[in-house]
Amino acid sequence: MRTEAPLTLLSVEDDSIQQQLICRMLERQGYCVVTAGSAEQGLEMLVRQPVDLILMDVNLPGMDGYTATQWLRAREKAQGKAQWHPVIIITASDTPDDWRRASECGADDYLTKPLKPHQLAAKVAIMMRLYSSYQELKHTRKMRALGQMAAGVAHDFNNILQTIDGNAEMLAEDAAGNSLLQESIEEIQRAGRRGKRLIDEMLLYVSEAPPILEPLDLASWLAEYADELQHQLPSAVSLHVSLPAHPWVRGNAGQLERVLDNLCGNAIKAIKATGHLTLETWQGRKYGGICVTDSGEGIAPDDLETIFDPFFTTRDVNEGTGLGLAVVESIIQRHGGRISVESQLGEGTTFTLSFPLTTY
Numbered sequence: 001m002r003t004e005a006p007l008t009l010l011s012v013e014d015d016s017i018q019q020q021l022i023c024r025m026l027e028r029q030g031y032c033v034v035t036a037g038s039a040e041q042g043l044e045m046l047v048r049q050p051v052d053l054i055l056m057d058v059n060l061p062g063m064d065g066y067t068a069t070q071w072l073r074a075r076e077k078a079q080g081k082a083q084w085h086p087v088i089i090i091t092a093s094d095t096p097d098d099w100r101r102a103s104e105c106g107a108d109d110y111l112t113k114p115l116k117p118h119q120l121a122a123k124v125a126i127m128m129r130l131y132s133s134y135q136e137l138k139h140t141r142k143m144r145a146l147g148q149m150a151a152g153v154a155h156d157f158n159n160i161l162q163t164i165d166g167n168a169e170m171l172a173e174d175a176a177g178n179s180l181l182q183e184s185i186e187e188i189q190r191a192g193r194r195g196k197r198l199i200d201e202m203l204l205y206v207s208e209a210p211p212i213l214e215p216l217d218l219a220s221w222l223a224e225y226a227d228e229l230q231h232q233l234p235s236a237v238s239l240h241v242s243l244p245a246h247p248w249v250r251g252n253a254g255q256l257e258r259v260l261d262n263l264c265g266n267a268i269k270a271i272k273a274t275g276h277l278t279l280e281t282w283q284g285r286k287y288g289g290i291c292v293t294d295s296g297e298g299i300a301p302d303d304l305e306t307i308f309d310p311f312f313t314t315r316d317v318n319e320g321t322g323l324g325l326a327v328v329e330s331i332i333q334r335h336g337g338r339i340s341v342e343s344q345l346g347e348g349t350t351f352t353l354s355f356p357l358t359t360y
């Protein structure tokens with residue numbers, strides 16, 4: 001998506017005074033305006049120049065604006081891909097027949113001359129909002145296709161890794177007594193486990209299947225989770241569990257465990273010398289959830305916007321996949337919930353999970 005560049009409008013208008021007026025009005029609003037004096041020239045320009053919106057005069061030398069719009073729609077359709085250039089028809093005539101023709105030719109809106117700057121600015125702004133939703137939708141479709149591809153690749157990779165792991169295990173039996181060979185085999189097995197984890201996370205991230213949700217008392221669930229976690233904590237990290245609220249939510253225990261594993265794993269890594277990790281429940285009127293707080297190194301303000309992006313990591317190549325928080329966010333979203341983060345460099349970080357409350 002070309003969201004950073006200024007939006008480009010194509011104004012098709014044969015009257016040079018009118019054209020200047022349109023350019024001035026729109027350039028003042030921060031748009032980049034390109035111009036054409038005829039429909040034929042405008043259609044030709046569209047082939048080479050990316051345009052976000054077209055202002056189309058009706059009475060033009062040669063092809064008129066209605067025909068040009070119709071022609072453009074036919075071309076977009078023939079190109080097969082999801083293609084759409086919003087068109088606003090501009091004309092001096094304001095009869096019912098004009099309105100009918102504008103809608104029939106495939107135009108998206110209609111403005112009459114003399115143009116009023118505030119009307120033009122408002123219509124263009126509204127159309128641009130629609131256009132950017134359309135661009136986002138196109139992007140989502142592309143991402144979905146990419147997800148399906150990733151799922152296919154991940155499946156094949158799983159089989160490949162199983163072959164490697166199975167053979168490494170057999171070799172390990174034969175390598176008894178040869179420490180150099182054993183070390184190499186262990187390295188192969190470690191790499192295999194890393195690959196498996198990456199693929200598991202990728203599959204979880206791109207999965208579109210809605211999780212099976214069951215009523216869950218988050219406080220009891222968290223108490224059990226914390227018991228397990230206690231056994232695996234490095235001695236430098238002390239765990240505090242606080243359960244002042246008993247929010248009931250609809251959740252998938254397996255996936256929520258994955259969420260907490262990722263958040264606690266990150267928290268533990270963020271604690272460099274000694275520190276504490278706090279797990280706490282909370283409940284409001286309609287929402288409830290869990291806060292995960294650590295007294296670790298914190299997250300730089302610039303990174304806060306990107307930590308949920310897939311493959312964003314500040315760790316060394318073999319240390320992190322950068323998929324942990326992306327997976328966490330997608331699981332929470334599939335639960336109808338939200339996740340937010342607050343952090344202070346050098347002080348620590350809190351991740352807040354929020355789910356709609358349910359009755360049990």
Ligand SMILES: Nc1ncnc2c1ncn2[C@@H]1O[C@H](COP(=O)(O)OP(=O)(O)O)[C@@H](O)[C@H]1O
Binds near residue numbers: 312314321322325
């Ligand atoms: N609790 C935390 N404290 C400090 N930094 C964190 C914390 N949680 C996440 N991060 C930052 O966010 C990045 C992305 O995390 P994540 O998606 O889990 O991927 P990974 O752990 O593989 O790097 C981490 O590399 C780290 O920089």
Ligand SMILES: [Mg+2]
Binds near residue numbers: 265266320324325
């Ligand atoms: Mg992580």
